[in-house]
Amino acid sequence: MSDWERSSTARVIPPARPRKLAKVPFVELADGRLQGVVSSGSDIERVYVSSVGAGTFAYACSTNNNRPCGGARGGFCNHIRTLINEAVLQYGAERVARYLRVETEGEPSAQTLTTSMTGARPSRGDTAAAAPVFSRFLRHLAYLELAPTTGPLPEMQWFPPTRAVA
Template sequence: MTAPARPRKLAKVPFVELAGGRLQGVVSSGSDIGRVYVSSVASGTYAFACSTNNNRPCGGARGSFCNHIRALINEAVLQYGAERVARYLKVETASGEQPSASNVEAGMSGTRPEQADTKDAAPVFSRFLRHLAYLELAPSAAPLPEMQWFPPTRTVA
């Protein structure tokens, strides 16, 4: 696991990952505090999907990236760095330019991406909920069985 490129605020995009050949994550609704969107962009094809946590389609994702997907791209660049995001999504940026969130988005939107099926939203949302469950655990030095695959970072005396 690599450290974030820059610190990010988790209120708007609490979960972002590069996994399964997609940039995907959970984005908070701007209008309803109880609603979140699961958004994704496929690597190479830039096919995108955006739907609510109860699988209703996003009204803004009609033929182009919605604001949720733009927020996801911005936060992914903060989390992983623009070069890594561009490389993962197979985005060609203008030669000599330093990659940025706007360059990554511009490189994808120039290809007229298609809207993808939202069938992959449920596993992404499930992983997000599993990550939230760790926040509810009391602080402890005892190992968590499901986290045993992480390499030890230090020995507790």
């Protein structure tokens, strides 16, 4: 067993390439989807929660207050395309292709992944995942505001302390 397997912390995989967080501050491969938060191109105070389902490529895009994206009619909008590009920068094209179960000809890239998924004629997916994704994004932002410390964070403790029974 290696040292990281015995430790109480998870191994962090460095990004495949550095990415700019201003356009897509949050991207994750989770819950059977590529999902994340994408900044609006027209309004600095608006963000979109976008996702693409693994295998089905069902897509969803809406604002953080559940208003549908006007560009996601009948296909991927620019927010979803940007999310795919940033996911490839964060995780690498091969890992994103494997997770989403996308088959491409040759070496995968953000462009070939998007082309393969749109060629499969994806359908509009459920926007129910938007709220938990946006909530996780806000929680990540809150951690950035904390002062550096080596002490424990109560909300990061996974197991409740055991109490002695009297």
